[in-house]
Amino acid sequence: xxxxxxxxxxxxxxxxxxxxxxxxxxxxxxxxxxxxxxxxxxxxxxxxxxxxxxxxxxxxxxxxxxxxxxxxxxxxxxxxxxxxxxxxxxxxxxxxxxxxxxxxxxxxxxxxxxxxxxxxxxxxxxxxxxxxxxxxxxxxxxxxxxxxxxxxxxxxxxxxxxxxxxxxxxxxxxxxxxxxxxxxxxxxxxxxxxxxxxxxxxxxxxxxxxxx
Numbered sequence: 001x002x003x004x005x006x007x008x009x010x011x012x013x014x015x016x017x018x019x020x021x022x023x024x025x026x027x028x029x030x031x032x033x034x035x036x037x038x039x040x041x042x043x044x045x046x047x048x049x050x051x052x053x054x055x056x057x058x059x060x061x062x063x064x065x066x067x068x069x070x071x072x073x074x075x076x077x078x079x080x081x082x083x084x085x086x087x088x089x090x091x092x093x094x095x096x097x098x099x100x101x102x103x104x105x106x107x108x109x110x111x112x113x114x115x116x117x118x119x120x121x122x123x124x125x126x127x128x129x130x131x132x133x134x135x136x137x138x139x140x141x142x143x144x145x146x147x148x149x150x151x152x153x154x155x156x157x158x159x160x161x162x163x164x165x166x167x168x169x170x171x172x173x174x175x176x177x178x179x180x181x182x183x184x185x186x187x188x189x190x191x192x193x194x195x196x197x198x199x200x201x202x203x204x205x206x207x208x209x210x211x212x
Contacts, residue, residue, distance in 0.1 A: 128154040
């Protein structure tokens with residue numbers, strides 16, 4: 001029964017996010033796909049989360065001002081590491097995008113995976129949104145993963161995974177993502193932590209048991 005509830009919730013997310021993607025005019029996307037209404041259990045500090053949101057907005061704004069709306073570029077920041085994904089018209093635009101991203105305040109590093117090809121179609125982007133939702137749903141079903149600790153971005157069937165995870169979690173998440181239909185490749189952009197660090201983080205986020 002719980003699995004059925006999750007399935008219907010995820011279907012609702014797919015419809016909402018897909019509709020939003022198809023109606024949006026701006027080609028620059030900030031933060032990738034988001035699971036609406038889900039209370040996030042994040043392994044970043046509150047300050048880092050706020051900084052990442054600011055970084056995404058600043059980088060997207062800089063790209064829009066410099067390159068304009070002729071590209072389809074997605075900006076995702078996790079713990080001050082920026083992922084650039086999508087499509088640009090030339091190598092010069094790809095290089096310019098990376099320079100703009102790394103020049104923003106608080107950005108520690110940039111993973112530039114912009115492809116020099118024509119922009120993806122709305123149909124492909126809708127498929128990518130569905131894949132992202134399916135990967136997140138599979139993470140929710142996995143009992144040995146904290147699903148909301150992993151950010152998922154999909155471009156042209158290629159899935160990017162970001163987050164602070166252990167080596168065990170990284171392998172498990174990668175194996176799950178590779179098993180989703182339509183996924184052509186999984187790119188791991190993880191910050192590895194130890195099992196001891198995971199226990200410490202879990203202990204600080206756990207809800208204390210109520211006293212009778």
